[in-house]
Amino acid sequence: MKTRRRATISDFAGLPQELITQILLRLPAKSIGRFRCVSKPWNSLLSSPNFIKSHLTLQSIHNPQNLIIISSSDHSLFTLNFNLKSSSNSSSRRREDGVSRKLKNCRGKWNCLLGSCNGLVLVLDYKNCMFLMNPTTLEIVKVSYFSLALDLLASFSLSGFGYDSSSDDYKFVKLECFDQPGGGKRTLVNVYSLKTKTWRRSENSLFDHISPRELCPGVFLNGAIHWLATDSSTEGSPVVVFFDLSTEKFNQVVPSCFNKSTGSYAYKLVVLGGYLGMVCDVIHENSQFSDHICIWLMKEYGVQESWTKLVVNMPQNAELFKPICQFGDDEVVFMENGAKLVLHNLKEKSSMNMVVHGTPRMYYDGIMTFTESLVSPSFCS
Numbered sequence: 001m002k003t004r005r006r007a008t009i010s011d012f013a014g015l016p017q018e019l020i021t022q023i024l025l026r027l028p029a030k031s032i033g034r035f036r037c038v039s040k041p042w043n044s045l046l047s048s049p050n051f052i053k054s055h056l057t058l059q060s061i062h063n064p065q066n067l068i069i070i071s072s073s074d075h076s077l078f079t080l081n082f083n084l085k086s087s088s089n090s091s092s093r094r095r096e097d098g099v100s101r102k103l104k105n106c107r108g109k110w111n112c113l114l115g116s117c118n119g120l121v122l123v124l125d126y127k128n129c130m131f132l133m134n135p136t137t138l139e140i141v142k143v144s145y146f147s148l149a150l151d152l153l154a155s156f157s158l159s160g161f162g163y164d165s166s167s168d169d170y171k172f173v174k175l176e177c178f179d180q181p182g183g184g185k186r187t188l189v190n191v192y193s194l195k196t197k198t199w200r201r202s203e204n205s206l207f208d209h210i211s212p213r214e215l216c217p218g219v220f221l222n223g224a225i226h227w228l229a230t231d232s233s234t235e236g237s238p239v240v241v242f243f244d245l246s247t248e249k250f251n252q253v254v255p256s257c258f259n260k261s262t263g264s265y266a267y268k269l270v271v272l273g274g275y276l277g278m279v280c281d282v283i284h285e286n287s288q289f290s291d292h293i294c295i296w297l298m299k300e301y302g303v304q305e306s307w308t309k310l311v312v313n314m315p316q317n318a319e320l321f322k323p324i325c326q327f328g329d330d331e332v333v334f335m336e337n338g339a340k341l342v343l344h345n346l347k348e349k350s351s352m353n354m355v356v357h358g359t360p361r362m363y364y365d366g367i368m369t370f371t372e373s374l375v376s377p378s379f380c381s
Contacts, residue, residue, distance in 0.1 A: 025055050029136045029372045052374045056118055060371050065325045068121050068135050070366035075109040078102050079135045097354040105138050113366045115161020115217045119373025122161045132377040135370060141377045146174055148190055148199050155179050156211040160218025160225030164245040169195040171245050173225055177209055202248050207241045219269040221276055222301055226269055238266040255296060255307050272326040275299055312344060315351060325369045
């Protein structure tokens with residue numbers, strides 16, 4: 001049986017520079033890190049902003065997403081890389097759907113994941129210190145946490161993290177929602193720029209944001225951060241509110257396919273297969289939750305008529321069952337009861353428990369997807 005030989009520098013000898021660049025763009029981020037040590041010209045090429053952006057684009061298209069996880073046992077960070085090709089042979093004793101590794105350079109007790117974008121992950125520790133990290137290159141930098149003074153204690157807060165392509169800047173958005181003494185709500189919008197390392201207050205949100213029943217940051221897609229809210233004009237039905245990071249203005253998308261008569265309760269936004277999705281519990285007339293959940297996907301961003309409904313049956317004894325990420329057109333990874341991952345095939349309507357090597361038991365204190373990239377968290381230092 002032939003073994004696969006690793007590529008060496010001599011394999012590139014005599015090739016045109018343009019072809020070498022195209023080959024390097026398709027290599028994993030960790031391999032690029034090693035090749036930066038070949039020579040000064042290679043280090044300059046592989047560290048250039050244009051190469052890093054082109055590499056990120058190709059990685060996002062062709063490679064599956066990975067997971068970053070906060071362990072509930074010791075509050076440490078783990079990454080999980082998928083190997084779903086092996087899952088087709090579920091009877092094999094050597095089946096392995098993913099490999100989990102502890103990020104030993106990211107020591108400390110981590111509290112929550114605040115957002116993920118372009119391979120960077122924003123995470124908060126138990127001392128309320130905020131860090132930006134690249135789980136692939138293992139770079140990590142401390143950033144300034146919320147510093148704007150508030151007159152009152154917020155009833156709840158929401159957050160989101162994303163990239164503003166118009167200013168080439170990463171922004172963290174924190175919404176502080178207050179109950180007004182005379183009734184009604186007030187929502188302050190605070191924006192942190194990683195390029196300028198400063199907090200400032202943006203325009204207030206006029207929407208009635210929904211207090212999350214679990215810690216789930218806003219969803220970043222198409223240059224905007226999205227949250228769930230309600231609108232009195234739609235009789236309390238959910239709307240998707242988004243904050244454009246370029247204009248720093250709010251707008252909304254009303255899911256015309258969804259209303260209270262459907263007997264569903266929207267509680268979470270996700271991105272599946274590149275589409276914005278709204279996860280809903282189904283409630284019967286006797287106020288009992290159903291044995292399945294609904295996921296509404298907006299197949300064409302901003303087009304109300306494009307919302308499409310997916311119905312997924314929950315496994316027996318599953319109290320919590322929520323989608324994490326999607327592979328291809330048919331397979332979605334779900335988290336069940338905060339303790340294991342389930343691979344669900346939408347076409348065949350079948351589920352299979354995933355086999356993950358090196359994962360601590362009951363580790364889902366926080367879980368989020370990220371893309372392998374070369375983007376440095378100290379890009380603006």
